[in-house]
Amino acid sequence: xxxxxxxxxxxxxxxxxxxxxxxxxxxxxxxxxxxxxxxxxxxxxxxxxxxxxxxxxxxxxxxxxxxxxxxxxxxxxxxxxxxxxxxxxxxxxxxxxxxxxxxxxxxxxxxxxxxxxxxxxxxxxxxxxxxxxxxxxxxxxxxxxxxxxxxxxxxxxxxxxxxxxxxxxxxxxxxxxxxxxxxxxxxxxxxxxxxxxxxxxxxxxxxxxxxxxxxxxxxxxxxxxxxxxxxxxxxxxxxxxxxxxxxxxxxxxxxxxxxxxxxxxxxxxxxxxxxxxxxxxxxxxxxxxxxxxxxxxxxxxxxxxxxxxxxxxxxxxxxxxxxxxxxxxxxxxxxxxxxxxxxxxxxxxxxxxxxxxxxxxxxxxxxxxxxxxxxxxxxxxxxxxxxxxxxxxxxxxxxxxxxxxxxxxxxxxxxxxxxxxxxxxxxxxxxxxxxxxxxxxxxxxxxxxxxxxxxxxxxxxxxxxxxxxxxxxxxxxxxxxxxxxxxxxxxxxxxxxxxxxxxxxxxxxxxxxxxxxxxxxxxxxxxxxxxxxxxxxxxxxxxxxxxxxxxxxxxxxxxxxxxxxxxxxxxxxxxxxxxxxxxxxxxxxxxxxxxxxxxxxxxxxxxxxxxxxxxxxxxxxxxxxxxxxxx
Amino acid sequence: xxxxxxxxxxxxxxxxxxxxxxxxxxxxxxxxxxxxxxxxxxxxxxxxxxxxxxxxxxxxxxxxxxxxxxxxxxxxxxxxxxxxxxxxxxxxxxxxxxxxxxxxxxxxxxxxxxxxxxxxxxxxxxxxxxxxxxxxxxxxxxxxxxxxxxxxxxxxxxxxxxxxxxxxxxxxxxxxxxxxxxxxxxxxxxxxxxxxxxxxxxxxxxxxxxxxxxxxxxxxxxxxxxxxxxxxxxxxxxxxxxxxxxxxxxxxxxxxxxxxxxxxxxxxxxxxxxxxxxxxxx
Numbered sequence: 053x054x055x056x057x058x059x060x061x062x063x064x065x066x067x068x069x070x071x072x073x074x075x076x077x078x079x080x081x082x083x084x085x086x087x088x089x090x091x092x093x094x095x096x097x098x099x100x101x102x103x104x105x106x107x108x109x110x111x112x113x114x115x116x117x118x119x120x121x122x123x124x125x126x127x128x129x130x131x132x133x134x135x136x137x138x139x140x141x142x143x144x145x146x147x148x149x150x151x152x153x154x155x156x157x158x159x160x161x162x163x164x165x166x167x168x169x170x171x172x173x174x175x176x177x178x179x180x181x182x183x184x185x186x187x188x189x190x191x192x193x194x195x196x197x198x199x200x201x202x203x204x205x206x207x208x209x210x211x212x213x214x215x216x217x218x219x220x221x222x223x224x225x226x227x228x229x230x231x232x233x234x235x236x237x238x239x240x241x242x243x244x245x246x247x248x249x250x251x252x253x254x255x256x257x258x259x260x261x262x263x264x265x266x267x268x269x270x271x272x273x274x275x276x277x278x279x280x281x282x283x284x285x286x287x288x289x290x291x292x293x294x295x296x297x298x299x300x301x302x303x304x305x306x307x308x309x310x311x312x313x314x315x316x317x318x319x320x321x322x323x324x325x326x327x328x329x330x331x332x333x334x335x336x337x338x339x340x341x342x343x344x345x346x347x348x349x350x351x352x353x354x355x356x357x358x359x360x361x362x363x364x365x366x367x368x369x370x371x372x373x374x375x376x377x378x379x380x381x382x383x384x385x386x387x388x389x390x391x392x393x394x395x396x397x398x399x400x401x402x403x404x405x406x407x408x409x410x411x412x413x414x415x416x417x418x419x420x421x422x423x424x425x426x427x428x429x430x431x432x433x434x435x436x437x438x439x440x441x442x443x444x445x446x447x448x449x450x451x452x453x454x455x456x457x458x459x460x461x462x463x464x465x466x467x468x469x470x471x472x473x474x475x476x477x478x479x480x481x482x483x484x485x486x487x488x489x490x491x492x493x494x495x496x497x498x499x500x501x502x503x504x505x506x507x508x509x510x511x512x513x514x515x516x517x518x519x520x521x522x523x524x525x526x527x528x529x530x531x532x533x534x535x536x537x538x539x540x541x542x543x544x545x546x547x548x549x550x551x552x553x554x555x556x557x558x559x560x561x562x563x564x565x566x567x568x569x570x571x572x573x574x575x576x577x578x579x580x581x582x583x584x585x586x587x588x589x590x591x592x593x594x595x596x597x598x599x600x601x602x603x604x605x606x607x608x609x610x611x612x613x614x615x616x617x618x619x620x621x622x623x624x625x626x627x628x629x630x631x632x633x634x635x636x637x638x639x640x641x642x643x644x645x646x647x648x649x650x651x652x653x654x655x656x657x658x659x660x661x662x663x664x665x666x667x668x669x670x671x672x673x674x675x676x677x678x679x680x681x682x683x
Numbered sequence: 684x685x686x687x688x689x690x691x692x693x694x695x696x697x698x699x700x701x702x703x704x705x706x707x708x709x710x711x712x713x714x715x716x717x718x719x720x721x722x723x724x725x726x727x728x729x730x731x732x733x734x735x736x737x738x739x740x741x742x743x744x745x746x747x748x749x750x751x752x753x754x755x756x757x758x759x760x761x762x763x764x765x766x767x768x769x770x771x772x773x774x775x776x777x778x779x780x781x782x783x784x785x786x787x788x789x790x791x792x793x794x795x796x797x798x799x800x801x802x803x804x805x806x807x808x809x810x811x812x813x814x815x816x817x818x819x820x821x822x823x824x825x826x827x828x829x830x831x832x833x834x835x836x837x838x839x840x841x842x843x844x845x846x847x848x849x850x851x852x853x854x855x856x857x858x859x860x861x862x863x864x865x866x867x868x869x870x871x872x873x874x875x876x877x878x879x880x881x882x883x884x885x886x887x888x889x890x891x892x893x894x895x896x897x898x899x900x901x902x903x904x905x906x907x908x909x910x911x912x913x914x915x916x917x918x919x920x921x922x923x924x925x926x927x928x929x930x931x932x933x934x935x936x937x938x939x940x941x942x943x944x945x946x947x948x949x950x951x952x953x954x955x956x957x958x959x960x961x962x963x964x965x
Contacts, residue, residue: 462791464744482781483774483777483778483781484771484774484775484777484778489774493770493771493774496770496814496818497770497821497827500818500821500822503956503959503960503963506814506815506818506959507811507815507952507956507959509814510810510811510812510814510815510818511811511952513810513811513814514806514807514808514810514811514814515807517777517780517781517803517806517807517810518803518804518806518807520781521781521784521785521803521806522784522788522799522800522803524781524785525784525785525786525787525788525789525799526788528742528744528785528786528788528789529742529744529789530741530742530743530744531743589825589826590821590825590826590827590828591768591769591770591771591821591826591827591828592767592768592771592828593768593771594767594771598758598775601758602754602755602758602775602778605750605751605754605755605758606751606754608750608754609746609747609750609751609754610747612746612747612750613743613744613746613747613750614743616740616743616746619738619739619740619746620737620738620739620740621739621740621741621742622739622740622741623741624741624790624791624792624793624794624795624881624882625792625794625876625881625882626792626793627794627876635791647793648793649791649792649793649796649797650796651800652800652803652804657944
């Protein structure tokens with residue numbers, strides 16, 4: 053058991069060191085692929101062994117592991133402070149110093165150093181390990197050919213890939229540590245590691261805007277770190293324990309402790325880029341695509357929602373819980389609205405990520421078994437579909453040189469494979485019976501008992517349809533009869549195909565995923581499973597029957613469409629005679645008149661610049677309300 | 684087994700009822716305008732004729748999209764007759780709407796592109812209301828499944844009058860009737876041509892038409908759930924509602940999508956929220 057745990061946390065670190073010091077691209081590729089494979093197997097092995105009680109790690113080379121973590125904590129704060137000095141950011145310096153001071157007081161004065169079991173594996177941890185290890189690995193593998201092409205564009209004298217893969221792999225190890233941690237201090241340490249890694253990765257290209265955005269990410273996340281330390285101290289004052297399992301088992305313990313949990317949730321909010329902290333995640337788009345895929349889908353932001361979800365039992369039934377639900381729902385609808393106004397593909401993905409994270413946090417706040425089920429299902433399925441879409445946008449960008457969805461019009465004509473996978477990815481985000489929508493269905497049913505939340509979810513849900521449908525539709529086009537097949541590197545095709553197949557197949561398996569991994573979490577499970585459908589008194593969803601019926605229907609439709617060469621292909625109706633030249637018609641004066649059509653982005657209603665300050669102000673008010681609710 | 688029979692009844696009866704309603708609609712509208720109007724079965728003749736036409740497309744995806752639209756609409760009606768989960772039925776119905784839009788966007792025609800964008804605005808307007816109506820059902824019956832509605836001993840209309848009015852908005856938008864007929868219009872000789880339907884032709888237009896019949900039945904079915912205690916009153920309610928739809932259709936001019944979005948989100952959502960507050964308090 054503990055060998056597998058060590059493997060999951062330390063193997064990425066070792067591989068990272070190999071990538072850093074051995075500057076051969078062949079060795080690097082091999083290391084990354086092998087690490088990915090081993091991590092995947094280890095995560096599956098851990099799942100096979102089932103959940104385990106909190107266990108102590110003991111000492112490494114004669115030094116107590118807790119002490120080691122403390123030392124590394126301060127070292128990490130030192131490094132972050134150094135970057136604060138380097139980039140002359142007073143915010144980073146201030147937040148880091150405050151963290152360090154509080155941490156010294158906490159370690160020296162407050163806690164009595166009794167042994168606390170460091171790691172634990174319940175259902176939530178195991179699921180998170182699977183998400184991180186498998187999806188994270190696929191993204192790292194995708195990064196191998198991607199970064200080669202990326203650097204070819206940049207004409208670097210000396211490759212910066214060793215450093216890139218170093219932090220990419222450390223990230224995976226830190227995430228595994230974070231989701232398995234049982235000691236609050238360990239959780240905090242891994243939390244800070246992800247902060248530092250994301251800062252370095254966002255700033256990887258070292259352009260002016262990359263540096264600026266990475267500094268913003270760092271100060272926002274340092275603020276989150278400070279909130280975490282404060283929360284940790286308040287919780288300790290009341291409970292006198294660093295043992296997360298024990299804290300959760302005891303439930304809410306009065307105002308002081310719940311306020312502490314509120315601060316920890318706030319830390320989760322910053323990491324999950326909830327409004328008003330969304331700007332750092334949007335800024336993270338400047339990084340190479342694998343980074344944005346990793347940050348958005350399986351790691352960084354999922355660390356934030358994981359923390360909020362992990363502590364859900366500790367604020368169950370309090371006003372804080374309602375506050376968390378409302379803050380999450382607000383982010384869901386606000387970011388969906390901001391998304392409407394975007395034509396930049398990566399920005400659409402970013403806002404949609406934040407929006408979905410809001411929904412997950414909202415579910416954590418609703419805090420019923422049904423809502424928690426919805427949250428965890430959403431974590432799984434969102435991670436798959438969103439990482440797929442990010443990799444698609446990265447592939448498209450390298451192919452057509454733009455990430456604007458207006459430039460992706462008719463992509464299918466030239467890049468059928470990529471376009472098809474993108475369309476499938478979009479549909480898995482948008483339509484039933486795919487996992488994301490089934491989770492959303494659960495979320496809405498769970499939220500129905502809270503009027504504020506349900507209104508926001510209803511609006512956000514409608515906004516979501518608009519921005520996905522128009523993107524999916526604009527990719528469609530007809531292939532010329534004898535067009536050359538699309539070329540794709542093997543290491544790009546592999547992750548895309550696996551993720552695409554995974555998004556579809558795991559959705560079919562959703563009832564069994566629920567039954568084997570989620571249902572045991574609850575004393576009273578929200579659904580019973582029969583014939584591949586999930587049933588409850590409040591409502592049921594026949595996932596597998598729907599898949600069979602709709603799947604057969606779609607197969608039939610595909611077959612009908614595949615015979616299109618026999619039907620007559622006509623130019624579109626233009627209100628005039630069609631000209632020879634594509635995209636024009638014969639207009640007045642018998643000359644060709646070009647025409648074009650674009651998407652509506654509703655600038656007057658959903659302008660990003662106008663809405664963002666309003667949303668930020670509202671969100672800050674809601675967060676204050678939430679924290680006040682803990683008192 | 685019983686469920687299966689119900690589903691089959693729904694799948695067969697859906698287009699028949701939908702087609703008859705479409706025929707009646709045209710007849711009544713004609714009378715409003717002092718015209719004779721076509722025979723009641725005209726809608727079926729039209730579709731039969733469309734199926735006989737030569738298949739022509741701008742884009743291969745339209746074939747796929749038209750079929751998926753039809754299939755999803757049929758499945759949602761099937762689910763409705765199977766007494767399934769209201770929210771799920773609504774989401775399955777959304778598959779069809781999304782594919783209709785995507786098919787229209789696949790063709791390069793500016794008219795169908797504009798129609799598709801406007802259709803999305805219509806979805807944006809009615810979706811929240813439909814979700815809130817489902818929530819209203821849940822608050823009254825304690826469940827999202829249609830089965831629970833039949834257990835009630837007083838009509839839902841008594842508890843959800845404002846939600847019914849809001850649903851009226853959604854119904855008008857979903858049926859693309861004036862003043863909300865801006866994603867496609869009844870007559871092709873206007874500035875929009877046929878909007879979202881411009882590039883669907885022949886057999887594929889016939890599929891879209893059948894899908895629309897299914898949708899009509901689904902929305903009217905949702906309305907019928909507001910009076911489940913007495914079949915006669917249910918019929919009266921449906922008749923009144925549809926007559927009102929036709930009246931509104933004939934007396935209103937087409938508005939813009941901005942007007943719709945503001946009006947529906949403010950008034951429609953406002954009414955829904957007020958009604959929900961009553962239900963939460965009650």
